[in-house]
Amino acid sequence: MSNYPSRTDIVTAMRNPLVSFKSQEIIGGSIIQKDSRIIQYSGGYTTVFPFHKQTGNKVAVRLWIADIGDAKKRSLEISNYLENLNNAYFAGFKYIDDAVLVNGTFHPIVLMDWVDGQTLKEYINSNITNTSKILELAKKFKEMAAYFHLENIAHGDLQHGNILIKSDGSLVAIDYDSMFIEPLSGMTDTIKGLPGYQHPARHSNQFVNSRLDYFSELVIYLSLLIYADTPKLWDDYYGTEDLLFSKDDFANPSNSKLIITHLKSVNPTISQLTEKMVEELKATDIAQLRPLEDLLMNRRKVAKDNIFDKWEKQPNQAVKKKVALPNKNDITNKF
Structure with missing residues (x-):
């Protein structure tokens, strides 16, 4: 996808859910506003909207405004990987194709769990x-x-x-x-x-x-x-x-x-x-x-471990000599 929408175009689309929302994941939901101002967080390549789904759950809706190279493949692979990993260090993350209509063109979104922190x-x-x-x-x-x-x-x-x-x-x-x-x-x-x-x-x-x-x-x-x-x-x-x-x-x-x-x-x-x-x-x-x-x-522990490791790997390791004490009877029998 070579043509990415501007932030202004995306905001306009998000203000008109009946026309713009095409995925069941977001249909019936709404962006979050403070008075008349839409809340959004902008990065270098994306813009993110806090969003209430029809169920009332709060999520984040993320759209691209610039090309990061194979965004679809990256997002699909990461979405599947994180779903299988199911680890608390990561937020829920789902790639949805053709989710929002902006200026007559379908655009994908990433739907993420909202993290309060x-x-x-x-x-x-x-x-x-x-x-x-x-x-x-x-x-x-x-x-x-x-x-x-x-x-x-x-x-x-x-x-x-x-x-x-x-x-x-x-x-x-x-x-x-x-x-x-x-x-x-x-x-x-x-x-x-x-x-x-x-x-x-x-x-x-x-x-x-x-x-x-x-x-x-x-x-x-x-x-x-x-x-x-x-x-x-x-x-x-x-x-x-x-x-x-x-x-x-x-x-x-x-x-x-x-x-x-x-x-x-x-x-x-x-x-x-x-x-x-x-x-x-x-x-x-x-x-x-x-x-x-x-x-x-x-560093000292590493050096110590390396010394012992090298010692144990010596090709001809020194062998401790066994000292055999003479038998007392052998001595007395000589006299």
Whole structure:
């Protein structure tokens, strides 16, 4: 589909449900308005409407305003995959073809479960003085990242607007246009994510793969640890498109005041992870990046394990000599 509607055209269509709604999933439903204003959330490639289905259930209706390359195939594969996965880290997600008529042309939608929660930045802002809550958030984020790795999937655009924290503290990732799952192997990496979360090599990455999130995970986890340790930093970054680090920090880490400061942190986890970030920034391809759990491994323990591993694999291992004590009777019998 080469011709995508403008946001204005889509809003006009959504205001006229009797003419525009063609899918049974949304017929009888309505967009949500505040007074006379339609509520919508706009991204670079899509626009999203909070929506009440005929049943009264609140969902999100999402339409494309620009081409992300094989949007239908991506969405169908992800829809089927997430339905089978049935995991709480993801919202319900369903691709529906020819669902809305806009300017005489049928357009697809994605219907998503509505998730009530705070974005990552909203949650941090509400709890910045509560160190234990920020550390608990970091722990839960680390667990989510480990689950993604276990399932060999990547979200592809982990950032503050795409991570929601529900009232019970659980995390939900939303917006799956950049996602990698095995059925999408070989598809183009079109949406690169926010620069303040991405490794510089992401810009030249060609295809989606399971390593898309590795650097973003490090950025988010380390940032949370730093905010728990130094909450006064938050005021400087809340209003930016970054969580903490910026693309300038990544482009020139040796001149980054933020990186230099935290390399010297008295918190060993922060200093070690900042050092790992500098190491990761030397990579020229995201295929060279390591997952968060590997970066968190204790360096001394790894070295110790490597020493013992090498010892056990020696081709001619030293054998402990057995010392046989002489038999007492053998000695006395000689006299």
